[in-house]
Amino acid sequence: MKTISRREFAGVSAAGLGLAALPVRAQAPAGSKPVGYAAIGLGTISEIFMRSCEGSSSAKITALVTGHPKEKGEKFAAQYGIPLTSIYTYETFDRIRDNKDVDAVYIGLPNGMHREFTLRAAAAGKHVLCEKPMANTSAECREMIEACRKAAVKLMIAYRIQYEPLWAEAVRMIRAGEIGEVESFQGGFFNQQRAGAWRLNKKLAGGGPIFDLGVYPLNAIRMITGEEPKSFTGIIGTREAGDRFAEVEQSMEWGMKFPSGIIASCSCSYGARAPGYFRINGSNSGLIFEPAFNYDGLRLRGMAAGKPVDIASPNKHPYMFTIQAEHFANCVRSNEQPRSTGEDGLKDILAIEAIYKAAGSPIA
Amino acid sequence: MKTISRREFAGVSAAGLGLAALPVRAQAPAGSKPVGYAAIGLGTISEIFMRSCEGSSSAKITALVTGHPKEKGEKFAAQYGIPLTSIYTYETFDRIRDNKDVDAVYIGLPNGMHREFTLRAAAAGKHVLCEKPMANTSAECREMIEACRKAAVKLMIAYRIQYEPLWAEAVRMIRAGEIGEVESFQGGFFNQQRAGAWRLNKKLAGGGPIFDLGVYPLNAIRMITGEEPKSFTGIIGTREAGDRFAEVEQSMEWGMKFPSGIIASCSCSYGARAPGYFRINGSNSGLIFEPAFNYDGLRLRGMAAGKPVDIASPNKHPYMFTIQAEHFANCVRSNEQPRSTGEDGLKDILAIEAIYKAAGSPIA
Numbered sequence: 001m002k003t004i005s006r007r008e009f010a011g012v013s014a015a016g017l018g019l020a021a022l023p024v025r026a027q028a029p030a031g032s033k034p035v036g037y038a039a040i041g042l043g044t045i046s047e048i049f050m051r052s053c054e055g056s057s058s059a060k061i062t063a064l065v066t067g068h069p070k071e072k073g074e075k076f077a078a079q080y081g082i083p084l085t086s087i088y089t090y091e092t093f094d095r096i097r098d099n100k101d102v103d104a105v106y107i108g109l110p111n112g113m114h115r116e117f118t119l120r121a122a123a124a125g126k127h128v129l130c131e132k133p134m135a136n137t138s139a140e141c142r143e144m145i146e147a148c149r150k151a152a153v154k155l156m157i158a159y160r161i162q163y164e165p166l167w168a169e170a171v172r173m174i175r176a177g178e179i180g181e182v183e184s185f186q187g188g189f190f191n192q193q194r195a196g197a198w199r200l201n202k203k204l205a206g207g208g209p210i211f212d213l214g215v216y217p218l219n220a221i222r223m224i225t226g227e228e229p230k231s232f233t234g235i236i237g238t239r240e241a242g243d244r245f246a247e248v249e250q251s252m253e254w255g256m257k258f259p260s261g262i263i264a265s266c267s268c269s270y271g272a273r274a275p276g277y278f279r280i281n282g283s284n285s286g287l288i289f290e291p292a293f294n295y296d297g298l299r300l301r302g303m304a305a306g307k308p309v310d311i312a313s314p315n316k317h318p319y320m321f322t323i324q325a326e327h328f329a330n331c332v333r334s335n336e337q338p339r340s341t342g343e344d345g346l347k348d349i350l351a352i353e354a355i356y357k358a359a360g361s362p363i364a
Numbered sequence: 365m366k367t368i369s370r371r372e373f374a375g376v377s378a379a380g381l382g383l384a385a386l387p388v389r390a391q392a393p394a395g396s397k398p399v400g401y402a403a404i405g406l407g408t409i410s411e412i413f414m415r416s417c418e419g420s421s422s423a424k425i426t427a428l429v430t431g432h433p434k435e436k437g438e439k440f441a442a443q444y445g446i447p448l449t450s451i452y453t454y455e456t457f458d459r460i461r462d463n464k465d466v467d468a469v470y471i472g473l474p475n476g477m478h479r480e481f482t483l484r485a486a487a488a489g490k491h492v493l494c495e496k497p498m499a500n501t502s503a504e505c506r507e508m509i510e511a512c513r514k515a516a517v518k519l520m521i522a523y524r525i526q527y528e529p530l531w532a533e534a535v536r537m538i539r540a541g542e543i544g545e546v547e548s549f550q551g552g553f554f555n556q557q558r559a560g561a562w563r564l565n566k567k568l569a570g571g572g573p574i575f576d577l578g579v580y581p582l583n584a585i586r587m588i589t590g591e592e593p594k595s596f597t598g599i600i601g602t603r604e605a606g607d608r609f610a611e612v613e614q615s616m617e618w619g620m621k622f623p624s625g626i627i628a629s630c631s632c633s634y635g636a637r638a639p640g641y642f643r644i645n646g647s648n649s650g651l652i653f654e655p656a657f658n659y660d661g662l663r664l665r666g667m668a669a670g671k672p673v674d675i676a677s678p679n680k681h682p683y684m685f686t687i688q689a690e691h692f693a694n695c696v697r698s699n700e701q702p703r704s705t706g707e708d709g710l711k712d713i714l715a716i717e718a719i720y721k722a723a724g725s726p727i728a
Contacts, residue, residue: 180637181603181604183603183614183615183633183636184601184615184636186550186617188550188643190645190650192647231599233597233598233599234597234619235595235620235627235629237547237548237625237627238625239624239625240545240647250547251547251548251627253548253550253619253627253628254619254629255598255599255618255619255629256599257601261601261602261603262603263599263600263601263615263616263617264617265550265599265618265619266629267548267550267629267645269547269548269645271547272547272548272645272647272650273544273645273646273649273650273667274643274645274646274649274650274652274666277643279552279638279641281633281637281638282636282638283556283635283636284637286636286638286639288638288639302638302639303637
């Protein structure tokens with residue numbers, strides 16, 4: 001199989017391979033001001049988000065919200081040319097309503113804090129780009145949607161895979177019938193978490209690895225099928241003795257069936273080290289992403305339209321975050337609905353709740 | 365990652381990579397007579413079995429049992445130097461007890477006929493090598509085990525993967541702790557069946573694709589863990605309209621949990637075209653077979669003992685069948701228990717029955 005080169009698969013530049021309809025960087029119109037983001041929570045994911053806006057003409061970091069205004073706040077303020085008056089703490093955050101340089105917030109906080117800061121951002125009149133998973137419960141998601149609706153601010157969930165050009169190319173192949181009728185999906189994502197990590201704290205994380213990792217194949221299957229799963233199975237596994245998995249389970253395998261008859265099985269774990277994968281099985285051929293959900297280096301293999309497919313994504317991290325930040329900025333500027341809405345986030349949490357219900361006790 | 369060459373990974377020759385403990389061809393002692401097999405049912409799988417015995421010093425085709433004694437019987441008799449008096453029909457089969465050239469039978473019939481011909485072979489005093497899946501039901505499996513026990517003949521189920529050297533190497537890596545603690549498995553096998561095929565006939569096949577295809581990852585997981593699954597989930601899917609899947613379902617996804625806490629999700633389909641896969645996820649690293657269950661061309665990738673693994677099996681079809689035929693011949697000659705027993709076959713059918721129970725209606 002050949003590997004399509006950077007020249008052939010142009011990725012974010014939208015040239016080559018008929019990528020016109022694929023996610024592309026949304027440049028700001030000439031002379032217009034970039035959309036200003038306040039980054040809330042200055043952990044790893046927010047650092048990536050901030051870096052992804054460097055050099056963008058449409059998205060710019062203009063404020064910081066942090067529990068460590070001296071250490072983290074002043075460091076990143078210097079790095080991104082942000083005035084010290086635009087550094088907020090979680091206590092002073094609500095004053096951001098008076099900051100004209102801030103159009104939107106990026107919420108890179110633990111899941112259990114998404115609801116609170118979405119509500120406070122909406123109350124401050126700021127648009128909300130919130131990390132996945134949307135929240136700990138479907139009830140929280142509904143509150144977030146309602147708060148943004150009432151405040152007339154936009155709400156987007158940061159499903160970066162929906163903005164990834166190679167994934168968009170796979171979706172194009174599938175929708176064009178190039179693998180025949182889609183029959184099933186299998187996907188998994190695995191990432192070790194150390195003892196003490198917030199993702200192992202149920203109050204902060206909402207639950208186990210399906211919240212942080214399993215949501216990737218879940219959202220991808222819903223994106224490709226355009227359907228909502230109607231029945232569920234779940235199996236929870238915690239092999240490891242000791243305290244690491246005292247609050248959330250180590251691993252989960254789950255199954256789903258969709259109204260069309262499409263079926264799926266998925267996996268996720270905080271205890272295993274293995275490459276993530278995503279398989280789409282059609283009546284004529286199959287496609288395989290592996291790695292599937294990494295920050296870069298994605299690879300799509302298989303057969304489509306009767307021909308071998310082997311495409312390595314040429315794009316470098318944090319390109320998905322850049323496309324995402326610019327997409328939401330463009331939606332804010334043009335008053336358009338973002339691609340990955342709060343309703344999309346809610347539907348994943350509803351599925352996760354149904355999977356836990358099918359699995360029984362969340363720690364087994 | 366490097367691909368280990370034929371020289372390095374010697375496969376059936378048992379040289380290289382510390383393969384001493386791996387499945388190897390069981391040569392007959394000098395001067396001894398090969399074990400004589402009657403091939404029952406001369407379809408595709410029996411043709412492969414007969415071909416796999418060509419040139420073997422320990423296994424030889426000495427009789428044929430067929431519904432087409434003129435066409436198929438005489439053709440293969442000529443090809444394998446079998447006297448015309450050693451061609452039997454399903455009606456005359458029981459006379460095989462008087463044929464001193466026949467030590468054992470190879471049952472390459474549809475699943476629904478395994479029980480009958482195992483019982484008749486045992487009654488005729490012949491050892492039984494029976495294709496997988498063992499039978500349509502666990503009750504049939506138990507009858508077969510009991511009949512062979514009473515007749516003091518050996519019974520082996522033809523799980524060719526258990527005799528495959530690259531799989532044995534993966535088992536060695538896992539048992540040596542080279543991927544850490546095993547946490548989960550994902551495996552799938554997909555193969556189109558045309559309308560009219562016997563595998564789509566419930567009476568002949570026992571059920572849907574889990575009988576013919578799903579049994580591969582199921583048996584492999586049981587082989588690696590040495591455990592029996594204790595809880596099950598199942599989701600059945602039949603997308604295709606029309607008659608092809610009127611008696612058995614098109615696809616199935618299922619989950620299993622083992623007493624140690626290991627969990628698994630698996631897939632199979634008679635409607636999809638996609639490569640089979642098998643993933644073993646450990647606390648330190650993962651291993652991936654893809655293709656996993658084909659007749660040859662198997663490849664094992666991943667990490668073990670902290671180093672990249674990428675081994676392509678150098679062996680050519682029908683090597684697994686040859687190792688298998690010679691293993692059982694050796695067991696017959698040496699009065700030893702075969703590796704893949706009737707009890708092993710029964711345990712897979714018990715799991716399949718539990719998976720169908722978990723899934724509800726077998727055609728949904």
